[in-house]
Amino acid sequence: MKMKGKDILISVVAPAYNEEENIEVVIRNCNAVLAESGDAAEIVVCDDGSTDRTPLILEELRKKIEDLRVVRAARNGGYGDALFKAIYASRGEYVVTLDSDGQFDLSDYPRLLEECRRKKYDVVTGYRVTKRDSFLRVAADRVLNLIVRGLFGLPYRDTNCALKIFKGDLIRKVCVEARAYPTPTEIMIRLKEQGACIGEVAIQHYERTGGKSHLKLFHTGWEMLLFLVYLRYKLFLKRARIINRI
Amino acid sequence: MDSITTKISVAAPVYNEEKVIEKVVRYWFEVLQESGLSHEVVLGDGGSTDRTLEILERLREEFPQLRVARVQGAGGYGNALFEAIYKTRGEKVVMLDADGQFDLKDFLPLLQKMEREDLDVVSGFRLRKNDTFLRVYADRVLNFIVRFFFGLDQRDTNCALKVFQGEMIRNLAIEARAWPTPTEIMIRLHTMGWKIGEVGIRHYARAGGETKLNVTRTSLEMISFLVYMKLKLFLYRKKIINSLQPAEFRQGLMDEECS
Numbered sequence: 314m315k316m317k318g319k320d321i322l323i324s325v326v327a328p329a330y331n332e333e334e335n336i337e338v339v340i341r342n343c344n345a346v347l348a349e350s351g352d353a354a355e356i357v358v359c360d361d362g363s364t365d366r367t368p369l370i371l372e373e374l375r376k377k378i379e380d381l382r383v384v385r386a387a388r389n390g391g392y393g394d395a396l397f398k399a400i401y402a403s404r405g406e407y408v409v410t411l412d413s414d415g416q417f418d419l420s421d422y423p424r425l426l427e428e429c430r431r432k433k434y435d436v437v438t439g440y441r442v443t444k445r446d447s448f449l450r451v452a453a454d455r456v457l458n459l460i461v462r463g464l465f466g467l468p469y470r471d472t473n474c475a476l477k478i479f480k481g482d483l484i485r486k487v488c489v490e491a492r493a494y495p496t497p498t499e500i501m502i503r504l505k506e507q508g509a510c511i512g513e514v515a516i517q518h519y520e521r522t523g524g525k526s527h528l529k530l531f532h533t534g535w536e537m538l539l540f541l542v543y544l545r546y547k548l549f550l551k552r553a554r555i556i557n558r559i
Numbered sequence: 560m561d562s563i564t565t566k567i568s569v570a571a572p573v574y575n576e577e578k579v580i581e582k583v584v585r586y587w588f589e590v591l592q593e594s595g596l597s598h599e600v601v602l603g604d605g606g607s608t609d610r611t612l613e614i615l616e617r618l619r620e621e622f623p624q625l626r627v628a629r630v631q632g633a634g635g636y637g638n639a640l641f642e643a644i645y646k647t648r649g650e651k652v653v654m655l656d657a658d659g660q661f662d663l664k665d666f667l668p669l670l671q672k673m674e675r676e677d678l679d680v681v682s683g684f685r686l687r688k689n690d691t692f693l694r695v696y697a698d699r700v701l702n703f704i705v706r707f708f709f710g711l712d713q714r715d716t717n718c719a720l721k722v723f724q725g726e727m728i729r730n731l732a733i734e735a736r737a738w739p740t741p742t743e744i745m746i747r748l749h750t751m752g753w754k755i756g757e758v759g760i761r762h763y764a765r766a767g768g769e770t771k772l773n774v775t776r777t778s779l780e781m782i783s784f785l786v787y788m789k790l791k792l793f794l795y796r797k798k799i800i801n802s803l804q805p806a807e808f809r810q811g812l813m814d815e816e817c818s
Contacts, residue, residue, distance in 0.1 A: 391801060393801070394801055490800045490802070490806050492798055492801045493799070536797070539793075539797070539799060540799050540800070542790075543790050543799075543800075547787065549783075550783060550784065550787055553783070554633070555737070555739070555780050557633065557635075557734060557736050557805075
């Protein structure tokens with residue numbers, strides 16, 4: 314049964330770029346988790362200009378899974394743009410963000426949703442208890458969280474965790490600038506600045522089920538740092554009333 | 560006046576200009592009528608608390624081509640100016656200050672240069688400045704920084720008298736709240752590849768009213784803002800951010816087909 318936009322409780326949104334090895338499993342898992350939960354849900358995937366078989370797989374899946382919607386970026390715009398294309402196309406009362414490389418398990422979402430509803434949060438972010446990543450990457454994430462805390466006063470354990478739940482009407486109004494990897498952190502910084510109530514819940518983290526990570530650690534770390542400095546400077550200019558908004 | 564037939568829109572910000580505004584508006588309409596071009600004047604009010612709005616309301620009865628746009632929320636020179644610019648309908652938009660430091664008559668050579676050389680924007684540059692030495696010097700330093708940071712070779716980026724192609728300037732989004740605006744406009748247009756020209760103009764002492772500028776504070780604001788623009792440009796070229804547009808301006812550009 315096709316649902317009308319206003320009846321949807323949960324929109325699961327994910328960007329996908331050249332994920333032919335993961336995408337089908339991830340979406341089928343999502344669909345199974347959502348079906349089991351009984352929540353009225355939709356899955357919105359943005360194909361970020363993939364050059365492999367991702368668009369074909371998505372097209373096939375769309376025929377089988379009624380609640381799957383696909384947004385297509387004409388050309389590769391980066392993680393952040395793709396994520397927000399999916400978010401803007403979503404219709405649910407709550408929006409759950411996820412990566413399509415299988416590093417997160419959607420079955421954690423009911424706990425995020427429950428926390429969000431019970432404590433009237435606007436956002437609940439997951440934090441990875443044990444990270445199935447190389448030592449270096451875990452250390453880099455630790456440093457990142459320290460920097461975010463120092464620069465922006467965000468006291469969260471894992472700002473860049475991709476699994477988060479948002480109130481739909483709130484996240485659909487957010488605009489981001491980062492092209493790629495800094496996006497989840499940027500979202501948290503912008504929402505904090507708007508005065509949103511933010512909670513966090515521990516979640517599982519898995520190794521990528523397949524495909525290659527598109528991240529080169531030092532490069533992304535450097536980009537992240539530059540972006541955070543930019544955003545912090547922007548915040549300063551806004552507070553000094555030199556620019557209108559961040 | 561019909562949108563298609565308006566040739567010239569004059570856009571200016573106003574803020575507590577009760578002492579000069581009537582004289583200025585009357586003079587502008589005199590100049591515009593003399594030019595023989597179809598015209599309108601759009602003023603953006605940055606939240607005046609004196610009699611400025613009252614005077615403008617009265618003048619509107621006399622001049623039907625006068626319109627007043629009011630800034631919602633935080634005022635500031637840039638916001639008030641663009642409140643006016645977005646409401647213009649003319650083929651060309653002339654931006655100007657309402658404090659009498661520039662003579663509207665000077666827009667004609669700017670317009671001629673624009674049409675003759677097929678330019679997108681022509682900025683005035685002040686030939687002899689009726690300003691304190693400190694202010695003139697501050698502007699020199701500013702132009703040097705702008706040249707050094709952005710490769711924009713202009714003599715007077717912060718000059719408030721400029722002429723634009725209407726459709727183009729109405730689609731520009733800016734970020735500076737206040738004084739850096741004229742410079743921000745030029746930097747943005749330069750990075751977007753607009754064709755830019757400049758013409759020397761006269762510069763007068765303020766006709767009346769207090770200046771709202773404190774040189775030290777505005778210089779610091781300006782430098783902070785230029786550093787921001789430079790950083791933004793750098794991140795854009797490194798592909799860390801996707802656009803030079805303000806964040807909120809981009810949402811409308813993101814609509815994609817959804818199946």
